[in-house]
Every structure is written in structure tokens, then in C-alpha cells.
Amino acid sequence: MRSYSRSSIALFAFAFVAGTVGLIACSADSSHDGAWDGEGSGGSNNSGNVSGSSSSGWNGGGSGGGGFQGTGSGAGEPPPPPPPPDGPPDAGADAGQVTCDELDQTKPVILYLSADDSNSMASPAHVRELIGLGVSPYPTEVRTYEFLNYYNVAYPAPEVGKLALFPELDATAVPGEFDFQIGVRSFDAVKPRRPMTITFVLDTSGSMGGPGIERERAAVKAIAQSLTEGDIVNMVTWNTSNNIVLDGRVVTGPNDAQVLAQANALEASGGTDLHSGLVKGYQLAEKHYGSTRLNRVILISDGGANVGVTSSDLIGLKSQDADKEGIYLVGIGAGSALSYSDQLMDVVTDKGRGAYVYLDNLGEATHMFVDRFDEVMEVAARGVQIELTMPWYFQMHKFYGEEYSGDPKEIEPQHLAPSDAMIFNQVLKACSPSIIEPTDTITVRAKWKTPLAYLDQQTEVTMTVGDLLSAQKAGLPKAKAIVAYAEALKAPSKQAFDDALALIKAADPASTDAALKEIASLIAAHPNNK
Structure with a gap:
């Protein structure tokens, strides 16, 4: 396999993202x-x-x-x-x-x-x-x-x-x-917190192999640790195609067995089709939406996909509904750092009005999604x-x-x-x-x-x-x-x-x-x- 210096990676990412952001600019807020x-x-x-x-x-x-x-x-x-x-x-x-x-x-x-x-x-x-x-x-x-x-x-x-x-x-x-x-x-x-509907949209493309997929698993497990009985979990994995692996799972409490099993089953392969994964994820989020619940789409990726106008508009529409509780998007970056593309998550979380965090090690997942769970997920x-x-x-x-x-x-x-x-x-x-x-x-x-x-x-x-x-x-x-x-x-x-x-x-x-x-x-x- 050919190896690349960080300078080479930056050059490719620059050219790629320049085209991506050019698409997004026409739909961005003033x-x-x-x-x-x-x-x-x-x-x-x-x-x-x-x-x-x-x-x-x-x-x-x-x-x-x-x-x-x-x-x-x-x-x-x-x-x-x-x-x-x-x-x-x-x-x-x-x-x-x-x-x-x-x-x-x-x-x-x-x-x-x-x-x-x-x-x-x-x-x-x-x-x-x-x-x-x-x-x-x-x-x-x-x-x-x-x-x-x-x-x-x-x-x-x-x-x-x-x-x-x-x-x-x-x-x-x-x-x-x-x-x-x-x-x-x-x-x-405030404890106890309000119930949640969490929809995972998980990148399982080939570029996630190695640290990326390991950190993705750790993030899902850490969030599972912070869930309470009655929370709802949806899960979509995406690479070249998408796959619904959890649809309206009502968890039994922290560390729900089905959520953990799906986390352990995550594997990296194939290409990237972010848009179809987001569409399917938001469909599930809407299906299990609750006006008194905290509704979140959680996108985990190494940033290797692009986000076009359609995806950007979809994220913005779902997060800014003035008549009801919005479905905000939380972005979790999963490295490794040398190949990680920061632009994807910076754009989607800006449109999605949710948190943007990066996991530089497995322990960071616990730090952000157990120790600081409410700070990352909730709105005061x-x-x-x-x-x-x-x-x-x-x-x-x-x-x-x-x-x-x-x-x-x-x-x-x-x-x-x-x-x-x-x-x-x-x-x-x-x-x-x-x-x-x-x-x-x-x-x-x-x-x-x-x-x-x-x-x-x-x-x-x-x-x-x-x-x-x-x-x-x-x-x-x-x-x-x-x-x-x-x-x-x-x-x-x-x-x-x-x-x-x-x-x-x-x-x-x-x-x-x-x-x-x-x-x-x-x-x-x-x-x-x-």
C-alpha cells in the first residue's frame, strides 16, 4: 500500500473539501x-x-x-x-x-x-x-x-x-x-432527566478500519451506559449502502444488551454514502419522535464522506423546527488524527445545532458520554x-x-x-x-x-x-x-x-x-x- 505524508493528505483533503463546501455555501445561514x-x-x-x-x-x-x-x-x-x-x-x-x-x-x-x-x-x-x-x-x-x-x-x-x-x-x-x-x-x-430518542448513524466504510471503528464502538457503548429505562434507540450503519440494525429499541436500562451487541458487531468495509444514511436515520428519528423527549441523531465518522446541499438542508430542517422540539445532530469524530477530515463534522454540527466532539482515545468516549453526558446531549x-x-x-x-x-x-x-x-x-x-x-x-x-x-x-x-x-x-x-x-x-x-x-x-x-x-x-x- 502506498503511504502518504500528512502534507499529501492535507492537499487531497483541501481539494475535496473545497468542492464540498462550495455546494454547502448556497444553503448556509446568512x-x-x-x-x-x-x-x-x-x-x-x-x-x-x-x-x-x-x-x-x-x-x-x-x-x-x-x-x-x-x-x-x-x-x-x-x-x-x-x-x-x-x-x-x-x-x-x-x-x-x-x-x-x-x-x-x-x-x-x-x-x-x-x-x-x-x-x-x-x-x-x-x-x-x-x-x-x-x-x-x-x-x-x-x-x-x-x-x-x-x-x-x-x-x-x-x-x-x-x-x-x-x-x-x-x-x-x-x-x-x-x-x-x-x-x-x-x-x-436536572435528575432524573427527560426520556430520550437516540438515532445512531454510523460510518462503517473502509476508511474507518483500525482506530476509527474501535472508537465508534466505544462511543456507542459509552452512550449505552448513560441511557435509562424507556429511552429509545435507533441505529443505521452506512457505507456504500445503509442497514437498519435497531428500529425503536426501548432499552431496559444502562448497558442494554441489544445496543451493546450491535456496537460489538460494527465492522469497517466498503465505500461511503452519507446522504442515504442520514435520510434513513432521520426517518427513524421522526418515526419515534417525542415532543417531550430529547431527540438526537448521532453521526459518527472519520470525516471521509462529503455532505452536499441536500444533506445539509435536511439536517438544518430537522434541527430548526420552531414549532416543536428539534431533532439536533451530534457529531462524533473518530480518527486516527493524521487522516481525520475535520470539515464534515464542523459543517453538519453547525447546521444540526448539536455538539461536536472528537475521540482521540477509547477513554475519551467515557469522559464525554458518561462524565459529561448531559452537557453534550441536553439543552438548558x-x-x-x-x-x-x-x-x-x-x-x-x-x-x-x-x-x-x-x-x-x-x-x-x-x-x-x-x-x-x-x-x-x-x-x-x-x-x-x-x-x-x-x-x-x-x-x-x-x-x-x-x-x-x-x-x-x-x-x-x-x-x-x-x-x-x-x-x-x-x-x-x-x-x-x-x-x-x-x-x-x-x-x-x-x-x-x-x-x-x-x-x-x-x-x-x-x-x-x-x-x-x-x-x-x-x-x-x-x-x-x-
């Missing part, structure tokens, strides 16, 4: 029209039409400068893919300095913010596997906001049915610049929209979420899972340090709908600049360390990694935080940290 996906960073002013976006036109939270960081350049290898077309600036880019004279001092700055769906968190696990293989991830494989989702930043939970807001502000070493973070914390998962608040009102002299300097704008119509609200938090991390810059007034206020407002009744809800917090600066920083130090790590992965250097390690030490001086300890070990193992 808020996802970026030419290429770099985490948003746009200059903020008082005109009401500023925006920054990292919504996907190609993929990922990559740095605007682009480039591909292959690990080999041997003779006979194809050249790296061409750089992506110009798009929104990278999250770390300077939004540009605005002078105070250019601003309307009578109007506050009002921005609307979006994080990627709070339970999308594939990028950190995919990156972790690559580093373990001695490979530096491509910048496009690093989506900073997913790192903030995956490595939990802890805030206290509110009472059931509520959301809690946690704004934090801290001065940087640069006069007039401030680290600013908003934590939006949901209530903890629908259509969360964050409105930020600041003094006239502040602008958005760097933004590490997915997108922001002065126009709320440009920002797609996102769902928030229980026992979870949306983390909006950014850097604010004043037009002049001398103009800042400690008594000026910053207001954060959250609007959302309840999961089943779709009742409008709202909460807000207003604090002065001075009070925010003097308050204890509960989650900001850890989030700054996570962001620094993710950004260093996009442009790896010893200095960038040293800066991230310094922030880890500042956030966790006793080295007791498991997430930060893991990040420190990954930095130490990174092939460019020499």
Missing part, C-alpha cells in the same frame, strides 16, 4: 458567510454595524495569516496547499486604533456576541492526539473558542431555570487595554443572545469567541447545555487611557428561551469599571491561559509557549487544576517547543 474561518476580530465603534466573525467558509479557528505547518518536506512530496483566501482577521489581530475624536461620546458601544455552540469541543482532543504523534497541528485545526468549551472554566450554577452572568475585567500591561471576560453559566442538570437554554453595553471610549481589540457585531441580526443565537458555561474572552481597548472613568458602567444582558415551552427569558448585570477591576477574578486567569495555549498552537514558538506556561502558573500556582496540568504537558510535548 450569519455564516465568512470567506474563511479565522476567529473574529473586527474594529468596534459606535456606528452599529461593526462585526467580526470566525464563521466557517472553509473551516476552523485558524490564524488569518494562514500557511500550513507540515512536519516534513522530503523530495517528491507535493507542495503544501495554497493559503486560504482573504477573510476576517485572526482573533489575535489588532483591530486598529480609533482616536477619541472619531467616536460619538453621547452613545455607548453596544455589541452582540456569539460563542460557538457551548458543547462543540472537538478541536482540543484532535490537537492533543496530533501532539502525541509528534505533529504540529495546522492553524485551521485550532478553534480557540472550543478550547474554552472543552477545558471547563468554573462558575457557580444558578437555580434551575436561570442563567447567571459573570463579567470580569483586568488591566493588562498595556495602558488602556483590558482583558475582559463574560461567563454565562447554566443551571446544573435555547437561542442565547448576549448583549454587551460599554462606555463610548471602549472598542473590541481582540475577540476569542465565534463572532460579534453591532447588529443583532448578524449574530446567530446559540444553545447552552446544562452544567455548562459559555465563555466570551476578549481584549478591550480604550481610545485613550486618560479618558477612562471608574464610575462608568458596563452592562451584560442575556436573552434566551426555555427548552420546551419556548418562553422568553432575560437577565442582566451592571457594574462600574472600577468595581469590575477591583473584584476577584474567578474564571479569567484560567481562561487567559487556555487562550494563550490555543493561540500559541496557531503560530508555535518557544516564546509563545513560555508565555502560555507563565499564565498557567499564575492561574494555578499549586498545580492542582487537571485541565491546566494537561495543557502544560502538551506544551512540553509539542514538537516546536524546542
Whole structure:
């Protein structure tokens, strides 16, 4: 069998996905029209039409400068893919300095913010596997906001049915610049949870052979462990054709024997026909749909198939039915990492409004679908929209979420899972340090709908600049360390990694935080940290 370097694989994937996404673009939501996906960073002013976006036109939270960081350049290898077309600036880019004279001092700055769906968190696990293989991830494989989702930043939970807001502000070493973070914390998962209808759509094509099929089996088994009596399971396997192996199976409880038997029977062979598998899966999901149940289609794949307009429209239609509980799609990426194509799951989970996770080892299946099951599968608040009102002299300097704008119509609200938090991390810059007034206020407002009744809800917090600066920083130090790590992965250097390690030490001086300890070990193992 002919072997390929990672550079070769990237070239083939680039050409393949470029055609795929071109098909999808005509049916994509208007808020996802970026030419290429770099985490948003746009200059903020008082005109009401500023925006920054990292919504996907190609993929990922990559740095605007682009480039591909292959690990080999041997003779006979194809050249790296061409750089992506110009798009929104990278999250770390300077939004540009605005002078105070250019601003309307009578109007506050009002921005609307979006994080990627709070339970999308594939990028950190995919990156972790690559580093373990001695490979530096491509910048496009690093989506900073997913790192903030995956490595939990802890805030206290509110009472059931509520959301809690946690704004934090801290001065940087640069006069007039401030680290600013908003934590939006949901209530903890309610026990017992509501019943579920789960429809597995499982890739059994030949490319899933090896780690892919093993991780797929582990995912099904982990989800089976989290099911309760009365949950319904459907299962479709697909390669060149599709096969219904479970139709309306009412499970007896955790680890149902029939579900486990089908998981153990999964084998990889044949080609790929994603669309027919999705059609059959959604037919089963509709057949066993329950308006008071949690209805999920779970797609597991190595990303080797394409998704055309028809599949994309089908996923979007089933997830966005405003009159009833939607059938959301959860995407599970199953490697191995070197051949895994991230684009498929990034697109389908964006349309399907569900979680996107990646399994870099068998134990990760238990971590995501037993330990964090409700966080991955359930919804606590629908259509969360964050409105930020600041003094006239502040602008958005760097933004590490997915997108922001002065126009709320440009920002797609996102769902928030229980026992979870949306983390909006950014850097604010004043037009002049001398103009800042400690008594000026910053207001954060959250609007959302309840999961089943779709009742409008709202909460807000207003604090002065001075009070925010003097308050204890509960989650900001850890989030700054996570962001620094993710950004260093996009442009790896010893200095960038040293800066991230310094922030880890500042956030966790006793080295007791498991997430930060893991990040420190990954930095130490990174092939460019020499």
C-alpha cells in the first residue's frame, strides 16, 4: 500500500473539501458567510454595524495569516496547499486604533456576541492526539473558542431555570487595554432527566478500519451506559449502502444488551454514502419522535464522506423546527488524527445545532458520554443572545469567541447545555487611557428561551469599571491561559509557549487544576517547543 505524508493528505483533503463546501455555501445561514474561518476580530465603534466573525467558509479557528505547518518536506512530496483566501482577521489581530475624536461620546458601544455552540469541543482532543504523534497541528485545526468549551472554566450554577452572568475585567500591561471576560453559566442538570430518542448513524466504510471503528464502538457503548429505562434507540450503519440494525429499541436500562451487541458487531468495509444514511436515520428519528423527549441523531465518522446541499438542508430542517422540539445532530469524530477530515463534522454540527466532539482515545468516549453526558446531549437554554453595553471610549481589540457585531441580526443565537458555561474572552481597548472613568458602567444582558415551552427569558448585570477591576477574578486567569495555549498552537514558538506556561502558573500556582496540568504537558510535548 502506498503511504502518504500528512502534507499529501492535507492537499487531497483541501481539494475535496473545497468542492464540498462550495455546494454547502448556497444553503448556509446568512450569519455564516465568512470567506474563511479565522476567529473574529473586527474594529468596534459606535456606528452599529461593526462585526467580526470566525464563521466557517472553509473551516476552523485558524490564524488569518494562514500557511500550513507540515512536519516534513522530503523530495517528491507535493507542495503544501495554497493559503486560504482573504477573510476576517485572526482573533489575535489588532483591530486598529480609533482616536477619541472619531467616536460619538453621547452613545455607548453596544455589541452582540456569539460563542460557538457551548458543547462543540472537538478541536482540543484532535490537537492533543496530533501532539502525541509528534505533529504540529495546522492553524485551521485550532478553534480557540472550543478550547474554552472543552477545558471547563468554573462558575457557580444558578437555580434551575436561570442563567447567571459573570463579567470580569483586568488591566493588562498595556495602558488602556483590558482583558475582559463574560461567563454565562447554566443551571446544573436536572435528575432524573427527560426520556430520550437516540438515532445512531454510523460510518462503517473502509476508511474507518483500525482506530476509527474501535472508537465508534466505544462511543456507542459509552452512550449505552448513560441511557435509562424507556429511552429509545435507533441505529443505521452506512457505507456504500445503509442497514437498519435497531428500529425503536426501548432499552431496559444502562448497558442494554441489544445496543451493546450491535456496537460489538460494527465492522469497517466498503465505500461511503452519507446522504442515504442520514435520510434513513432521520426517518427513524421522526418515526419515534417525542415532543417531550430529547431527540438526537448521532453521526459518527472519520470525516471521509462529503455532505452536499441536500444533506445539509435536511439536517438544518430537522434541527430548526420552531414549532416543536428539534431533532439536533451530534457529531462524533473518530480518527486516527493524521487522516481525520475535520470539515464534515464542523459543517453538519453547525447546521444540526448539536455538539461536536472528537475521540482521540477509547477513554475519551467515557469522559464525554458518561462524565459529561448531559452537557453534550441536553439543552438548558435555547437561542442565547448576549448583549454587551460599554462606555463610548471602549472598542473590541481582540475577540476569542465565534463572532460579534453591532447588529443583532448578524449574530446567530446559540444553545447552552446544562452544567455548562459559555465563555466570551476578549481584549478591550480604550481610545485613550486618560479618558477612562471608574464610575462608568458596563452592562451584560442575556436573552434566551426555555427548552420546551419556548418562553422568553432575560437577565442582566451592571457594574462600574472600577468595581469590575477591583473584584476577584474567578474564571479569567484560567481562561487567559487556555487562550494563550490555543493561540500559541496557531503560530508555535518557544516564546509563545513560555508565555502560555507563565499564565498557567499564575492561574494555578499549586498545580492542582487537571485541565491546566494537561495543557502544560502538551506544551512540553509539542514538537516546536524546542
